[in-house]
Amino acid sequence: MGTGSSIFSRKAEVHQSTPSLPINGGDFSTIGNDNKVADTKEIQDIGGSRSPYSPDSGSLRAGDFPSNDNKVADTKEIEDLVDPRIQYSPIWQSWDINPFEHEKSKLIEYAWDIMESYGLLTKFGVERSKFTRFLNAVALRMNPNKFHNFVHCWSVFQTTYLLIRNGAEQYLTPFYMLGALIAAICHDLHHPGNDNNFEKKSRSAIYERYQNNDIAAGVLERYHFAETEKLLENPDTDILSALSPEQRSAMLTIIKEAILATDMSRHFRLMDELALHVGRTPHFEDTDEDRTFLVRILVHCADLSGQALRRDLAQKWGGFVLEEFIEQFDKESAANIEVSESFRNLKSSELARFECQRSFVDIFVSKQWELAAQCFPALQCQADQANKNLAFYTLEIAKIKEGAGVGHLAQVVDAPSERKEGSVPQLVGNGEESI
Numbered sequence: 001m002g003t004g005s006s007i008f009s010r011k012a013e014v015h016q017s018t019p020s021l022p023i024n025g026g027d028f029s030t031i032g033n034d035n036k037v038a039d040t041k042e043i044q045d046i047g048g049s050r051s052p053y054s055p056d057s058g059s060l061r062a063g064d065f066p067s068n069d070n071k072v073a074d075t076k077e078i079e080d081l082v083d084p085r086i087q088y089s090p091i092w093q094s095w096d097i098n099p100f101e102h103e104k105s106k107l108i109e110y111a112w113d114i115m116e117s118y119g120l121l122t123k124f125g126v127e128r129s130k131f132t133r134f135l136n137a138v139a140l141r142m143n144p145n146k147f148h149n150f151v152h153c154w155s156v157f158q159t160t161y162l163l164i165r166n167g168a169e170q171y172l173t174p175f176y177m178l179g180a181l182i183a184a185i186c187h188d189l190h191h192p193g194n195d196n197n198f199e200k201k202s203r204s205a206i207y208e209r210y211q212n213n214d215i216a217a218g219v220l221e222r223y224h225f226a227e228t229e230k231l232l233e234n235p236d237t238d239i240l241s242a243l244s245p246e247q248r249s250a251m252l253t254i255i256k257e258a259i260l261a262t263d264m265s266r267h268f269r270l271m272d273e274l275a276l277h278v279g280r281t282p283h284f285e286d287t288d289e290d291r292t293f294l295v296r297i298l299v300h301c302a303d304l305s306g307q308a309l310r311r312d313l314a315q316k317w318g319g320f321v322l323e324e325f326i327e328q329f330d331k332e333s334a335a336n337i338e339v340s341e342s343f344r345n346l347k348s349s350e351l352a353r354f355e356c357q358r359s360f361v362d363i364f365v366s367k368q369w370e371l372a373a374q375c376f377p378a379l380q381c382q383a384d385q386a387n388k389n390l391a392f393y394t395l396e397i398a399k400i401k402e403g404a405g406v407g408h409l410a411q412v413v414d415a416p417s418e419r420k421e422g423s424v425p426q427l428v429g430n431g432e433e434s435i
């Protein structure tokens with residue numbers, strides 16, 4: 001199921017660097033050593049639903065190709081089938097990519113491709129081996145939390161790229177793109193799997209270290225930036241080493257601003273400021289101030305993108321968030337500290353889980369993506385998808401309350417949002433959970 005949000009999601013998800021199979025058109029006259037011309041049936045079989053192509057392995061299994069005379073095509077023959085006039089989109093250009101289906105090493109490879117699609121690493125003197133070490137170090141520093149893990153960081157990184165590609169690029173320089181993407185992959189570095197409230201209530205080491213900081217941001221966000229600085233201070237993983245001292249200082253400021261902006265307690269102020277930009281022409285001026293603000297918006301928007309994805313991915317991400325909330329409640333109970341009341345019923349009540357999801361989408365995600373789409377019209381389908389997910393959660397809640405049981409009406413996904421203006425959202429939680 002595609003969200004069809006951009007030109008990228010409408011193309012086949014086939015990696016550019018691997019052999020591709022023809023879907024339509026092209027010169028297929030070289031099948032077989034005897035110059036036998038493939039007939040239409042053979043071509044349809046090759047490019048059809050039983051295609052042996054695997055984007056992950058990048059390999060073609062010759063034996064999977066149908067042949068009237070049992071002739072097995074070799075790799076060279078398969079390469080001859082590729083029509084160079086057909087442009088396939090890499091899977092990392094799709095909103096529909098499911099990162100859980102990809103190995104960490106593959107995600108790191110895609111990250112290089114994403115960076116190099118704008119030539120960022122080459123331009124700023126980052127060797128591939130160092131970039132790979134940097135991302136491996138990020139992955140190693142991520143705890144195996146239910147939600148705040150390396151896959152989440154990678155997803156925010158990839159979504160930040162999609163936001164740049166779908167409109168923000170017109171306002172950014174390569175320097176700011178690099179800052180946005182580094183901030184995205186590092187924005188939750190070494191996340192403990194609980195929110196800022198837990199840090200405060202438990203008087204954690206992170207809280208004690210960062211509570212006196214004058215910056216109006218959460219202790220976790222300050223910690224994530226400090227962890228990012230540590231990685232960049234290590235010569236083995238310092239991907240900014242080719243920058244001048246002035247450039248490095250400016251880059252760290254961009255990264256810091258973007259990471260601190262992921263603190264949910266700053267969300268509404270950020271949205272108020274974004275609304276002002278929506279009303280301007282152009283939406284963002286050619287200034288460092290506006291570019292820095294846009295980077296903050298991009299990373300925060302990407303951080304809240306899970307519920308703007310197709311429903312199965314939205315439910316997967318949402319389920320992981322809820323599991324982490326439930327674990328936090330259990331941690332609070334075990335530590336005999338004040339528990340988060342809004343998390344109390346999440347384990348036992350499906351209604352509470354749906355209400356938590358619906359409130360989050362209604363109050364935060366939907367409005368944010370609507371504002372983003374006003375700046376960048378190519379994002380409208382993601383805003384629409386957030387509203388469809390909202391409609392789904394709303395219907396599930398109604399069904400439970402009516403005692404009809406919990407079902408999954410597939411048609412709801414495609415129904416327009418029936419959210420009523422002026423309805424008062426019932427947020428489960430204080431809305432400041434760290435995402």
Ligand SMILES: [Zn+2]
Binds near residue numbers: 187188262303
């Ligand atoms: Zn995050």
